[in-house]
Amino acid sequence: MFEPVFLAQQALNGLSFGALLFLLASGLTLVFGLQRIVNLAHGAFYMLGGYVGIIVATTTGNLALAALVSMIAVGVTALVVELGLLRFVRGQEMPEVLLTIGVMFVVADLCLAIFGGDPKTLPASASIPGALQVGDLTYPWYRIFVIAVAIVVGVALALVQSKTRVGAVVRAGVDDREIISAMGVNISWVFTGMFVVGAALAGLGGTIGSGVLSVRPGIQNDVLLYALVVIIIGGLGSIKGAAVGAVLIGVIDAFAKAWIPEFAYFTIFAPMALVLVFRPTGLFGRTA
């Protein structure tokens, strides 16, 4: 149970699963940070992105194109939801969250109707074949690719947040909505934009993730649960927190399933419970 190859494999398993969780959670936490909405339809956006990505990948064999198309598709869906529905309940926490529940029901059922109930995975033609071989250790390149994508996305988000004007506006909006709109920024469009970006990230996660987890009816709930756990641990609104939370959960999950399988089911809730009891706003969240 402690041989180096096994440990290395499980560590990589944990990191790659964590990378996927980060892609998922980053969109969710961004939207919450700015708009104080927990978008419970986020899982459904992931699912939609997965299905669209797989279809494009199957027809073109090109993963990058699949990711792009799925991000656009999910982004447009989110735009429609934002402009058509969420705008009407802007500022009221409960109705916003509840609205996203309704959207989740509809998107999930329509996905079943349109894409069917078969589980779907990324076709081999679009995936990255082969594995890394280091001594006795074999590890699929695709999962390493997922880690790379997550790192790139994370760094990009952090840079945008801290180095660009858009990022500054967003950070200001998080701190104080009224001042930023008094300064002439159309806060409404900032909100819409952020919601779309968050959803697009979910779509990207869905496409990339389809090479690791099959997309199937019901995945929206599983995925949402993991994402919520990650952002609770990391702190709502914090990209850094989402990254830390995701890696933590991924690694704990992988090793717990190997070492304490009795508690395999509960391993993701234990850290969350601890954080909630000792530091309810999360590891990197803002207090109050």
Add this chain to the structure above:
Amino acid sequence: MTRARTLNVVGLAVLVVLLLAFPYLGTSGYQVSLASTVLIAAILASTVNFLAGDGGMGSLGHGAIAAAAAYGAGWSSLQGHSIGLQVVFAMGTGIVVTIAYGLLSMRTNGIYFLMVTLAVGMVVYGLAYRLSSVTRGENGITGIQRPAAFDEPWAYYLFVVVSFLAVTAALWVVSRSPFGAGLRGIRDSESRMRSLGYYVPAFKFVAFMISGTVASYAGLLSVWHTHFVSPSSAEVHRSVLLFVMVILGGLGTTLGPLVGATIVVLVENVLSNSVERWPTVLGVIFVLAILFARSGLVGGAQQLLARWRRGRHDPRPLAEASTADATASGPNPSA
């Protein structure tokens, strides 16, 4: 406004009579059984409604509390206990789970509270699966019997009606009591209440205990209705549907949960017979309710009635206009 009062009383009386007379109106056993399902769901939804409406604490864990109580009864029935002992185990299990919820959630509010209830719900679900020596795992426990006096579906239905009326009345009384007023104060502003000297965590905990105890009772009723319990009763989806019922009916209203439960149960059970995409229909109804009838059907109806009665624009904010009787907040519309 005694005319309004009388109208309310008469309306309620008519409702009660209709509920009680349902089995005698030429309905089939299936329809009576469906009505029992609606009422049990309404009881459970009322507990969510009480906690969220008066307490401002939205919980996604009440389905799991009811399921825990159901498992208590189920396990007890497997041991061959008498019905009385089964009731004790059911309520006991439910209350223990409620205490766990209460202790974990006392320090949190808003979205964090929601997450805690969600997580504890998932843990209950996981336990239902894993502790298969106790819970029979995924297969669930069948053959749970209810008291012989209620064996017939119409008899059980009447028992459920009485339970529903009792629960609704009890929650209404709690809501109108000073405790309820304090709870609403905490919902509106915790810091203000603290500065007034209220010990907030105790209020929240007691509110959760009341809500959870009634939810445990609903779980018992449910297992007596279906003679069966399985882990799917503890799924998050069931708790989400409870929330949908509360919102559709009207958060904070007395009869909202009944209306919401009727709609959801009918869509799930009856509409699904003819419409394959019924989950979409449910989602759309829900979205429309949030957008256009934010205080739910009952709340919206009350506002319309109030507006019609006064014949002028209602100056009170929508959320507060949704309660049937005047509460401490808002100007009084009576002449």
Add this chain to the structure above:
Amino acid sequence: MKSTTTSAPRRRGALAALGAVAALALAACAPASSSDPTTPAPEPSQGETSSQGAEEPSGDGGTLKVGYISPITGNFAIAGQEMVDGWNLYWEINGTEAGGVTVETIVEDDAGNPELSLTKARKLVESDGVDVVVGPLLANTALATAAYTSSVGIPNLHPVAAADDLTQREANDLTLRTGSMSGSQMNYPGGQWAAEEGHKTAVTLCPDYAFGWESCAGFKQGFEANGGEVTSQIWYPNGTSDFATYVSQIQAAGADIAFVVTAGGAPGPDFLRSFMGLGLTDSQELLMNCCAMDQATLRALGDEVLGFKSISYWAEGRESPVVTEFNEAYGERFEGKIPSANVAGGYMTASLVAKVLEANGLVTGADLVTAIGDVSFDDSVLGAVSWDEFNNTVGSVYIREVQERDGKLYNVPIKEYPAVDQWLGLDPTESMARETYSQSFQG
């Protein structure tokens, strides 16, 4: 200020008085039209229920009304839909008449939720007056429905449910498994085969709930009864999506053969993806169960799974005119797809009902069950099948390999174990006296 204190007690008092009076009155009498679930009284408005027999005013031999419950929406939609499609396909090919009896089907969705299954079952029995209930799919829904239907005297046929106890400890005279096998039953020969192939050690990976426990127990008993040893058993929580951690554990176990079970759907492709990705395709011998290597997995992964072996009661690549006809008919109507075990289960159940009606005319209730017990097939879509005294199927189990034929992938049998029953070589009473399978008790 509107006074709440004076009117509230008055209102409450009025309600209480009303309630008390009504309760007293109603407690004394039972309503006329409500039917008691313990007496199977047909609704007077339904014309065609027949617990008596074949005398029907329509003249032709009567109608058998079938209530079909399946999860058509929700997480198991694909399996539920396929189960319905299989049933309907049979009647489309052969017409809805058998032995002069017309078969009428009403399909209801239970979304995989046992409370819904029960409500639908009640509706079908009490409002629609069905003679037989077929389904539902999932173990907990199946057990709940069987408990209800047996209490009202309606036979309940299960085309796909694999819970052992359905035909063992929770068996009743009116519940039958008609289109599949129990979890332990269908995997026992897998253990036998593994031992016969010369493997000495095995590691098992099964989901951590009843279906998984029963399946692994079946394999383990078959393997160890033939000289093998299961060195390690790994259990994964239901709902697992990422199997990489479990594949690593399988690799670390270093056994001659790995036996992997899923309940169908996404875990099959998910597991295989990790398995192949971590490079174990050539180094670890693998046997999967029916549902992990079903058509859904083949469709998802394509050529990557050529040569993989699995065990099931259904083999779509079997050389038989019945299977060929079935495959072609399904492919014609469903975009060239090949039927999965769920379709086969539905189709098998329909074949059974048709055969019973042809032999006996219209039979319902306990007579239907007895008639089924007398039926056997020399060749059906599942091969040679008959039913034991606990209303479970007895039939062949196939070791299959994924092969390509005409550009499509089939599970082709490479070994057949005929006449497998659910008792795994034990005496029924003895078998049922043992505890139910769990992580700790694997036979």
